[in-house]
Amino acid sequence: MSSFKEPTNDELWAQPPTSPAASAPANLPVPTPPPALPQPVATSPLSRGGLALAITSLGIGIPLSAIAGGTAGLAGLVVAWIGIVGVNLAFAWSQRKL
Numbered sequence: 347m348s349s350f351k352e353p354t355n356d357e358l359w360a361q362p363p364t365s366p367a368a369s370a371p372a373n374l375p376v377p378t379p380p381p382a383l384p385q386p387v388a389t390s391p392l393s394r395g396g397l398a399l400a401i402t403s404l405g406i407g408i409p410l411s412a413i414a415g416g417t418a419g420l421a422g423l424v425v426a427w428i429g430i431v432g433v434n435l436a437f438a439w440s441q442r443k444l
């Protein structure tokens with residue numbers, strides 16, 4: 347390892363020699379950026395309030411099932427869930443594409 351020579355400041359900061367390619371004319375064409383991609387349109391029912399309706403339907407449906415089932419029996423349970431399904435179907439019908 348005794349053959350290692352420490353470089354001087356002048357050697358460290360010296361500019362590299364210029365090559366013929368570096369002095370070539372700068373009339374090369376400038377590349378154009380690619381066109382921007384179109385942004386995706388939110389078309390999922392969940393992005394238009396469907397997720398909120400689904401969570402609300404479950405949140406209302408559980409206690410409503412207990413109340414309707416406890417007071418009116420199976421008939422009350424069926425009527426309560428027909429109402430919940432009706433609201434969800436009405437929402438889905440309003441969100442369909444024409």
